[in-house]
Amino acid sequence: MRTARSRLLVAAVVLAAGVFATGSADGAGGPAPQAAVLAPEAPAAAADSCDPTVSLPPRKVVGTKIAKIIERDTLLVGVDQNSYNWGFRNPKTGRIEGFDLDLAHAVAKSLLGNPDKITLKTVTTAGRADALDKGDVDLIARTMTINCEHKIAFSAPYFRIAQRVVVPKSAHAKTLAEALNGKRACVAKTSASETELKRDPHGTVSVRAMENQLDCLVLMQLDEVDATLTDSELAAAQVAQDPRVEMVGEPILPGWMGVGMDQKDTDLIAWVNQVLIDWRASGGWQTSYDHWLRDTMGAPDPYLP
Amino acid sequence: MTAPAVPQARAGALAPPPAREPGPVARLRRSAATPPGRLRAAGAVLAALVLLFGAVAVWQSVHRSRAAGQVVSASGPLSQDAAEIYLRLADADATAAAGFLLAVDEPATVRGHYQDDLSTAAERLAEAAGRSGGTGDPKLTELNQQLSRYAGLVETARALDRQGLPLGGAYLRYASELMQGTVLPKAQSLAEDESARLDSDYRAAGATPWAALALGVLALAALARYQVLLFRRTNRVFNPGLLGGSLAVLAALGWLLAGTMTAGDDLARGRTYGTRPLRELDQVRIAALKAHTAENLDLVARGASDKYTKQWADLVATLDQDPRTVGSVSGLQAGAPPDAANLLTDAASAYQQWQDRHKDAAAQNSAGNYEAALQRTLTAGGPDTADAAFQDAGRKWKDAAKVEQDAFAKATAGLDGMLTGQAVAAGVLSVLGAAAALRGIGRRLAEYR
Numbered sequence: 001m002r003t004a005r006s007r008l009l010v011a012a013v014v015l016a017a018g019v020f021a022t023g024s025a026d027g028a029g030g031p032a033p034q035a036a037v038l039a040p041e042a043p044a045a046a047a048d049s050c051d052p053t054v055s056l057p058p059r060k061v062v063g064t065k066i067a068k069i070i071e072r073d074t075l076l077v078g079v080d081q082n083s084y085n086w087g088f089r090n091p092k093t094g095r096i097e098g099f100d101l102d103l104a105h106a107v108a109k110s111l112l113g114n115p116d117k118i119t120l121k122t123v124t125t126a127g128r129a130d131a132l133d134k135g136d137v138d139l140i141a142r143t144m145t146i147n148c149e150h151k152i153a154f155s156a157p158y159f160r161i162a163q164r165v166v167v168p169k170s171a172h173a174k175t176l177a178e179a180l181n182g183k184r185a186c187v188a189k190t191s192a193s194e195t196e197l198k199r200d201p202h203g204t205v206s207v208r209a210m211e212n213q214l215d216c217l218v219l220m221q222l223d224e225v226d227a228t229l230t231d232s233e234l235a236a237a238q239v240a241q242d243p244r245v246e247m248v249g250e251p252i253l254p255g256w257m258g259v260g261m262d263q264k265d266t267d268l269i270a271w272v273n274q275v276l277i278d279w280r281a282s283g284g285w286q287t288s289y290d291h292w293l294r295d296t297m298g299a300p301d302p303y304l305p
Numbered sequence: 306m307t308a309p310a311v312p313q314a315r316a317g318a319l320a321p322p323p324a325r326e327p328g329p330v331a332r333l334r335r336s337a338a339t340p341p342g343r344l345r346a347a348g349a350v351l352a353a354l355v356l357l358f359g360a361v362a363v364w365q366s367v368h369r370s371r372a373a374g375q376v377v378s379a380s381g382p383l384s385q386d387a388a389e390i391y392l393r394l395a396d397a398d399a400t401a402a403a404g405f406l407l408a409v410d411e412p413a414t415v416r417g418h419y420q421d422d423l424s425t426a427a428e429r430l431a432e433a434a435g436r437s438g439g440t441g442d443p444k445l446t447e448l449n450q451q452l453s454r455y456a457g458l459v460e461t462a463r464a465l466d467r468q469g470l471p472l473g474g475a476y477l478r479y480a481s482e483l484m485q486g487t488v489l490p491k492a493q494s495l496a497e498d499e500s501a502r503l504d505s506d507y508r509a510a511g512a513t514p515w516a517a518l519a520l521g522v523l524a525l526a527a528l529a530r531y532q533v534l535l536f537r538r539t540n541r542v543f544n545p546g547l548l549g550g551s552l553a554v555l556a557a558l559g560w561l562l563a564g565t566m567t568a569g570d571d572l573a574r575g576r577t578y579g580t581r582p583l584r585e586l587d588q589v590r591i592a593a594l595k596a597h598t599a600e601n602l603d604l605v606a607r608g609a610s611d612k613y614t615k616q617w618a619d620l621v622a623t624l625d626q627d628p629r630t631v632g633s634v635s636g637l638q639a640g641a642p643p644d645a646a647n648l649l650t651d652a653a654s655a656y657q658q659w660q661d662r663h664k665d666a667a668a669q670n671s672a673g674n675y676e677a678a679l680q681r682t683l684t685a686g687g688p689d690t691a692d693a694a695f696q697d698a699g700r701k702w703k704d705a706a707k708v709e710q711d712a713f714a715k716a717t718a719g720l721d722g723m724l725t726g727q728a729v730a731a732g733v734l735s736v737l738g739a740a741a742a743l744r745g746i747g748r749r750l751a752e753y754r
Contacts, residue, residue: 241465241470
């Protein structure tokens with residue numbers, strides 16, 4: 001264990017130093033030695049444990065990725081347009097708004113000095129890793145649950161969540177088992193909920209995997225499915241849009257939401273982590289919560305990271 | 306004709322007259338052995354041949370007249386109706402997406418356009434059900450049901466949009482999927498059915514009446530041959546009755562031949578200036594509409610999927626093929642009737658404008674300027690958007706389709722009436738011909754008295 005770990009450490013330091021050195025060569029980078037200091041933590045989080053709350057230490061240092069963003073003068077953000085109050089297209093204005101968008105604007109402001117220097121691209125739940133991989137987006141802010149699949153690197157957590165079941169009130173279900181047993185369930189494709197129902201079907205007779213959790217609410221209203229399993233904040237968003245459905249049963253699979261980024265972009269990951277700290281400290285998190293979520297989710301305490 | 310009394314003169318000489326005891330068959334055989342008997346038999350055969358010719362000609366003409374009637378008033382319009390149903394449904398879907406994209410800026414015209422599409426599609430469905438007869442195609446019934454379901458989903462989406470809920474967008478996606486995945490394929494198969502029916506009616510209406518023609522020639526040949534025979538035997542040049550009969554048969558045959566050729570001509574013109582260019586035009590309109598739908602849905606998806614950009618590229622590749630390929634925009638002018646050609650030229654330049662503007666918009670979109678891309682594609686009342694150019698091309702194509710439909714109607718007008726007239730003529734002339742032939746034979750028989 002020890003040797004494996006130390007070998008990884010060496011590799012990480014070399015890699016990080018290389019990355020940051022390139023950043024400096026571009027003329028926009030910070031001092032390379034400093035970058036090396038924070039490197040040892042990264043592989044520890046990735047290789048040794050799967051503590052989703054651990055990310056790179058916060059630091060505002062311009063590396064390769066950030067230099068590229070500055071040169072481009074706009075931040076490419078992957079968002080959702082179907083998550084009510086999180087990232088949703090306001091059908092009255094056609095603009096995408098929500099809690100996640102506030103966060104994205106905060107990152108843009110910190111990187112480029114202007115919260116509106118941002119280019120939004122919607123990504124599907126299934127297409128997230130791909131979008132980062134191909135460089136279509138710099139980061140993804142769309143109610144993403146931090147996972148340990150190592151396909152995507154995550155920021156530090158910015159919201160605490162769990163999985164909840166949504167059912168029509170007419171089902172009169174009280175528990176998770178009543179809501180799912182013998183029922184037709186619906187989940188978002190390649191979501192944590194789908195993984196859970198694959199692991200344990202909870203007695204469901206069928207599972208429909210849709211492009212988006214909101215498609216599940218449509219199917220539920222049209223009586224094509226009986227229940228939806230999704231993240232608690234999205235479950236709350238469904239309830240907020242349809243007074244005839246409710247969340248039932250105990251929350252399962254507690255987790256955290258994080259900003260998704262490419263593993264190579266260590267400078268951006270560290271930068272975003274700093275933005276998250278500043279956002280909390282300046283009251284931005286609270287303001288956004290009050291504006292978008294308090295009505296449907298109540299006091300913020302259970303959700304604080 | 307007092308035939309039974311006549312033969313005694315010679316029959317008595319050939320055979321002793323113990324008459325009246327053999328059966329009718331033997332009597333017939335015996336009487337056929339005598340010259341007057343032979344005459345009578347020949348008369349019967351000739352008359353029967355002429356009447357048979359008449360009957361077959363009438364039957365075949367009626368059959369073709371009915372098929373022509375179908376082409377003119379049923380399968381022709383029906384196949385265009387089916388294409389129209391498809392076009393309207395696809396357009397409704399594209400327009401619903403446009404309304405969604407325009408959000409609060411959606412002008413009443415876009416809403417009106419959508420409603421007009423739906424009500425026209427419903428009307429055509431009702432008309433098609435009426436034309437196709439009492440029971441109706443089950444596809445029509447299903448289409449009707451799905452159409453009202455689709456309309457309900459779109460209304461739900463609009464109501465949710467008005468409340469500012471993204472659930473409206475999810476409903477629109479669901480509705481669009483129903484349209485693209487279920488309704489349109491059904492409408493397409495309906496259109497294919499109608500096309501096939503029209504083709505088969507065309508074939509039936511334009512079929513050459515070989516049996517009637519062959520019988521006519523046979524009857525004419527028999528009449529001629531018998532007249533030659535009589536001429537040799539009697540040295541009399543003309544038998545007016547048989548000659549009249551021959552002329553009647555000749556006239557009926559001529560009428561039949563001329564009618565067949567005219568009908569073939571009319572049908573060919575209906576096909577050349579109507580059906581065929583209409584079909585090619587429909588094909589282009591459908592592909593263009595699909596591309597337009599993909600264009601709008603791509604903006605709705607906002608980068609969540611590259612499905613629509615791929616769809617667009619495929620469809621446009623078909624539309625942009627060289628003029629010789631069926632389904633290309635530039636190929637439409639070549640096969641079109643002259644009146645439609647100008648409209649089609651204008652439509653082709655509007656189409657080009659649409660393509661250019663779409664390219665601009667797509668460039669903006671991939672540069673991350675979604676708002677600019679949206680505006681270039683679709684602005685409420687914007688005259689220089691991609692959507693405006695598409696609508697322009699669409700209107701001209703529609704006008705050209707009207708011209709081609711008229712050309713079809715003009716070419717085939719009265720075709721069924723003409724074929725009915727031909728049936729009546731063949732019937733009357735063949736009866737006259739048979740009567741004349743019998744009369745001619747009767748004259749000859751009278752000479753044995």
